[in-house]
Amino acid sequence: xxxxxxxxxxxxxxxxxxxxxxxxxxxxxxxxxxxxxxxxxxxxxxxxxxxxxxxxxxxxxxxxxxxxxxxxxxxxxxxxxxxxxxxxxxxxxxxxxxxxxxxxxxxxxxx
Amino acid sequence: xxxxxxxxxxxxxxxxxxxxxxxxxxxxxxxxxxxxxxxxxxxxxxxxxxxxxxxxxxxxxxxxxxxxxxxxxxxxxxxxxxxxxxxxxxxxxxxxxxxxxxxxxxxxxxxxx
Numbered sequence: 001x002x003x004x005x006x007x008x009x010x011x012x013x014x015x016x017x018x019x020x021x022x023x024x025x026x027x028x029x030x031x032x033x034x035x036x037x038x039x040x041x042x043x044x045x046x047x048x049x050x051x052x053x054x055x056x057x058x059x060x061x062x063x064x065x066x067x068x069x070x071x072x073x074x075x076x077x078x079x080x081x082x083x084x085x086x087x088x089x090x091x092x093x094x095x096x097x098x099x100x101x102x103x104x105x106x107x108x109x110x111x
Numbered sequence: 112x113x114x115x116x117x118x119x120x121x122x123x124x125x126x127x128x129x130x131x132x133x134x135x136x137x138x139x140x141x142x143x144x145x146x147x148x149x150x151x152x153x154x155x156x157x158x159x160x161x162x163x164x165x166x167x168x169x170x171x172x173x174x175x176x177x178x179x180x181x182x183x184x185x186x187x188x189x190x191x192x193x194x195x196x197x198x199x200x201x202x203x204x205x206x207x208x209x210x211x212x213x214x215x216x217x218x219x220x221x222x223x224x
Contacts, residue, residue: 032210043201043215044154051210088154092209098167099144099203099213103153 001026006089006102015111019076023089023102026070033072035063036088038104044088048074079109113138115204117216124223129190132219134202136183142166142207143185145177148199148218160185161207192223 006023013019023033032051036044050056050063050072062075072091076083086104093100116135124130136143144167145157156169160179179185189196199220203213 030209034212041199043199043218046212046214049212090213092211094209096167097207097209098156098159099205101154101156 003029003093003100004089004091004102007105008103010106010108012108012110013079015079015081015109017079019079019083019107019109021074021076021087021089021105021107023072024070025072025091028093028095029091029100030094031065031067032091033063033065034090034099035061035074036090038086038088040085047087076107081109081111083107084109115202115214115216117200117202117219119219120217122219122221124192124221126192126194126223128192129188130192130221132187132200132202132221134185134187134204134216136185136202136204137214140204140206141183142205142213143179143183144203144205144213145185145187146201146203147171148201149197154201157187159207166207189221194223197221197223 003026034049035047038044048063050065053067056063060077064073086106088104089102090099118133142161144159146154159167163179174190177187199218201218203215205213
């Protein structure tokens with residue numbers, strides 16, 4: 001099992017709808033997660049960090065962590081064309097603190 | 112607070128040459144990680160330095176090496192460049208402890224001709 005798994009997409013969502021991005025993780029990964037957004041040709045930018053079970057909201061973004069199911073998600077409300085990007089989730093390996101990355105999900109918001 | 116600074120931003124080299132890339136992390140951060148990213152691909156982990164020691168290493172050939180100085184600045188070196196080394200090279204700065212996020216520099220785009 002991969003340590004952090006993420007569907008590479010693409011995920012196509014109409015403008016104004018909710019985009020839902022998901023990752024699963026193994027026992028080898030610490031239960032704190034980070035969501036990054038990467039535009040084509042640019043470096044990843046941290047969007048949100050989540051450390052505890054439940055939801056964390058920041059503007060149009062909500063991160064959700066379910067430790068029992070080993071599942072983390074990012075919801076983007078009122079999706080805009082400018083949200084079109086690749087979204088990466090990451091967590092730290094417990095044994096050596098290395099950041100482990102999902103493959104990234106390409107999100108396309110259709111006007 | 113200054114962000115992560117990578118230099119140079121762009122570089123063109125010839126096959127067989129070597130190249131050195133630099134990364135200055137956020138003040139107070141002791142960890143610098145390096146990644147290679149080719150078009151349409153995910154982040155490929157090269158190595159991580161923490162307090163001047165290589166703490167983690169990815170699956171890249173020995174042509175790729177790095178080091179970290181006492182001020183936490185890091186350099187990455189690629190010797191005997193190949194066409195396939197053309198990529199965006201990213202460094203990420205963090206405190207390096209459990210449950211901490213990383214912040215990326217703008218990257219160095221290397222083209223090997």
